[in-house]
Amino acid sequence: MSVTNGVKRKHDESSKDEKHATKRQRLLPSRRALPIWKRASDIRQSLQQHNVLVLSGETGSGKSTQVPQFLLDCAWCRGKIAVTQPRRVAAISLARRVAEEMGTPCGSSSPASKVGYSVRFDESTSPSTRVKFLTEGMLLQEMLRDENMKEYSCIIVDEVHERSVNVDLILGFLKRLVQKRRSTKRPLKVVVMSATADVDSLTKFFESSNRGSAAVNDIHTSSDDIRKRSLDADESIDSADAVSRCYVEGRQYPVKLEYLGTPTDDLLEAALHRIFHIHCKEPMPGDILVFMTGQEAIQSLQKLAEEYAEGLTKEYPRILVLPLFAALPQSSQQRIFQPAPLNTRKVILSTNIAETSVTVPGVRFVVDTGKAKMKQFRNRLGLDSLLIKQISKSSADQRKGRAGREFPGQCYRLYTEDSYNKLENDNTPEILRCDMSEALLKMKARGIEDVMNFPFLTSPPREALEKALLQLLQLGALEEDGSISAIGRQLARLPLTPSLGRVIFEASRPERNCLPEVIDIASCLSVESIFLNVDTEEIREQAQIARGQLLRRQGDHLTLLAAVQAYAAERSDRRQWAERHLISHRAMQSVMDVRKQLTAQCRAANLLKGLTTQEASTAPDEGKQEQILKCFLRGFSGNVARLCPDHSYKTFVGNQTVAIHPSSVLFGRKLEAILYNEFVFTNKAYARGVSAIQVRWLEEVLEA
DNA sequence: GAGCACTGC
Structure with a gap:
């Protein structure tokens, strides 16, 4: 045989x-x-x-x-x-x-x-x-x-x-x-x-x-x-x-270029006009790809375009407007790959995701607003700002190229040729726009002692490096002399920011004893939001009820823990469970992947012994809740704000005004002090991932 | 009283 x-x-x-x-x-x-x-x-x-x-x-x-x-x-x-x-x-x-x-x-x-x-x-x-x-x-x-x-x-x-x-x-x-x-x-x-x-x-x-x-x-x-x-x-x-x-040389079809004669201050209107100008004039087939700044603008334009399309006479082809951005559920993103119904032109309204990450098929026409949202870390404030900026020439050219992948195409820039000429040549390298602590820790872990003289292709400002060194020192990832510590060496290998990594270490200490719980929360904080967007009043109320049992009045950290524990305990149909709770199944799956990876790494590093994750999946009592939050305080001691007499929150470090983000379970609440995962400036300075803490915890955590 | 572009370990 x-x-x-x-x-x-x-x-x-x-x-x-x-x-x-x-x-x-x-x-x-x-x-x-x-x-x-x-x-x-x-x-x-x-x-x-x-x-x-x-x-x-x-x-x-x-x-x-x-x-x-x-x-x-x-x-x-x-x-x-x-x-x-x-x-x-x-x-x-x-x-x-x-x-x-x-x-x-x-x-x-x-x-x-x-x-x-x-x-x-x-x-x-x-x-x-x-x-x-x-x-x-x-x-x-x-x-x-x-x-x-x-x-x-x-x-x-x-x-x-x-x-x-x-x-x-x-x-x-x-x-x-x-x-x-x-x-x-x-x-x-x-x-x-x-x-x-x-x-x-x-x-x-x-x-x-x-x-x-x-x-x-x-x-x-x-x-x-x-x-x-x-x-x-x-x-x-x-x-x-x-x-x-x-x-x-490359191999691309030619793309004809057209600029605006005079600048516009209403990009939505200009885009709408251009879309229907193309649609009514150009023969079928040929889909239109519009580059926009974000979800909000995309949804507004979608509404405008669909309304406008209703007024078109029957002699014109039909129009199918499809939004495209990363936060969109996978199934909706897939619609751009399906052929449009007969006699229908697709109009894809997209963020930068279509510039490099997703290739939209069938595009002959590109409409470029010339703008994008960009993140920039402010070292002095320890805050990330996400603002609408002009794109660079190379980004504009990349967008234009999206019209010439399958056939000769056309690109309409909703700005003047003069303003194109004034754009920066290239995108600002990320190293000039981000918190340097993670990068710096990796350099230290690879034996670079003198980070100030590292051969950078583009050197970040000295202040960024100094801020990062200070942060790593505060986390105990570096020794006083600037050399990497044993903890720092381990943090560099974890797939987390140094702060979140430090939280993991804190949780493994015997007196804290809450590593499985902290792994669950850190996993959530290191992936996209697990809570689906609720954009109408109706859905918001629905979400309140559906998520009811998961919400914790102590804040977002313990709410995330409750969500992971409930999801993990669900043995029959997790997808359905996620849908029922208006939670993203895709995000939850990545949380479980990260959780598994972190658990394995903690085991290998001897931080996690004996108990399995399942055994630990019981709701934490009050004492444990406090330990969990104290672990986060160890990694995020700079992200703390207290309530002031004028009812606003002000950061301990820097005395910056900060508001609780509307996505937080603590939104609108007035508490003695808050700890937050992220400090982001969009329309104003927001704290995201927020929990209530007691001020006296700070001393205890920082002493140890 | 009101909202995050995109990647990746």
């Missing part, structure tokens, strides 16, 4: 191999037609001579799928190739595509698979993996665990122009790692891929020598290494240190 099974298995495998091989052959012609194909030998040759290649290419050049395949059989490439992506879906779909092209199974489906991927909650690789697509966050985590990244011969950093903090950190780390491995038997090759033509700053970044300071800063080097390096520092830049560059 075992013999026949063996024969059968062998037969299955060889037929699978055949299938893979045919597919590979079938895909070859389209690969050869890609603009990047004729640059293959250039690219191979330049990495033969140099360690770093800066590759710029517009959309459609094929760089993300082809470059890893070009490099795989180079003599220097004996290890793996990593390819980073900003988004999970991109990492997974690229891995599948490249596996097909190479004629190999994808990921963990077979031990012979040469191509895999690694994203949070989903690692799919095999012992034979040579090319691994992974999110930037995953590569960073690997870089914290393995200092030299020895298993990799090459790291390809894609979509660098998006300039996430993670990509900036990766580039800084890689610059040092290339130097470190350059004279070893296995030098590290780095390919930096970017859409914009701004290769100069990237080239300069990798070319400028940091060997002198690196020898001093790198605490992980032995004294031997340092001696060797100070010798190296005297050498002039040899050819391996030079950075080669390459430009590949």
Whole structure:
């Protein structure tokens, strides 16, 4: 029997191999037609001579799928190739595509698979993996665990122009790692891929020598290494240190551009006018994609457009208005992919989500309001502001390009050519807009002692770094001398902000003894809101009743705990439970994923012993409630406000006025003092994720 | 008395 099974298995495998091989052959012609194909030998040759290649290419050049395949059989490439992506879906779909092209199974489906991927909650690789697509966050985590990244011969950093903090950190780390491995038997090759033509700053970044300071800063080097390096520092830049560059044209359909003759102060009106001008004049088919700032504007325009459409005579095609933003339930988002009914034109009203994350099919016309909501962290106030800003030129061009993906298209900018010319060239890198404490902790965990002299592609202001250092010191993540503490080392590995991570640690202390509960709450606070938007009075009342048993008068933290415990206890139909309570099932599923991950990590770090999460899932008594809130106070001691005689809340630190956000269960309540998870400025300064606390708790928590 | 763009570990 075992013999026949063996024969059968062998037969299955060889037929699978055949299938893979045919597919590979079938895909070859389209690969050869890609603009990047004729640059293959250039690219191979330049990495033969140099360690770093800066590759710029517009959309459609094929760089993300082809470059890893070009490099795989180079003599220097004996290890793996990593390819980073900003988004999970991109990492997974690229891995599948490249596996097909190479004629190999994808990921963990077979031990012979040469191509895999690694994203949070989903690692799919095999012992034979040579090319691994992974999110930037995953590569960073690997870089914290393995200092030299020895298993990799090459790291390809894609979509660098998006300039996430993670990509900036990766580039800084890689610059040092290339130097470190350059004279070893296995030098590290780095390919930096970017859409914009701004290769100069990237080239300069990798070319400028940091060997002198690196020898001093790198605490992980032995004294031997340092001696060797100070010798190296005297050498002039040899050819391996030079950075080669390459430009590949893209493949896009042409897009005709039209500006407004005179500026408008009513963008909704202008958009409405433009939509119906296109609709009544342009032949079918051809959908319209409108870029707007946010949910509110989208819903207003949707209403206006639907009203207007009712007044159109029968001779015109019908119109289907579809909103698109991230907070929209998945099922509503899916509607943009379904074909419109007969004789109907789709009009998609979208946020920035359609600029990079979602590709809307069938679009011939783009209408661009030229604005977007952008987050900016104010170091001095410790507050995030989310304000409507003008987009950059590259963002405007990206939006325009969305009309030329499948056919020649048209783009209407609801601003003048003059105002386009005055826009910033590029988006502000995230590193200039965010709280630096998480990034700084990662740097410390990778052995960067002197963070002020870290090779940043763009340096954040000194104040941002100082604020972050202070914050980490206050959390106990750093020692007094600025070196990373044992706690800090563990926090850097947790998929949480340093503050939330610190809360987890606090909860594991025997006198607090509430880690499972705190994990539940921290999981909620680290994903999108679990409570569905309630936008009409009617639904709001409905939600009040439906969520009744879950709401806790102590505040949002304990309300979130009640929701997770009730959801976890639901064994029959969780989706239905979520619907009944007007809670997002999608968000709840990610909460459960995070909860599982955090529980496993706490177990591994020996913070969580014995008890299972299920056993702990009972409603906390008053004593435990106090312990839970005190843990949050340890991580968020800067996010505390007290009630003033004028009935407003003022922060303890900085004496800023802050209002409880309408989404909080404590909205409208007057309490001695509040603790909050987030301090956000939109129309005014709001506290989100709020709980009632007693002022005297602060001393106790901060003393320990 | 009134509301958060988008990613990611």
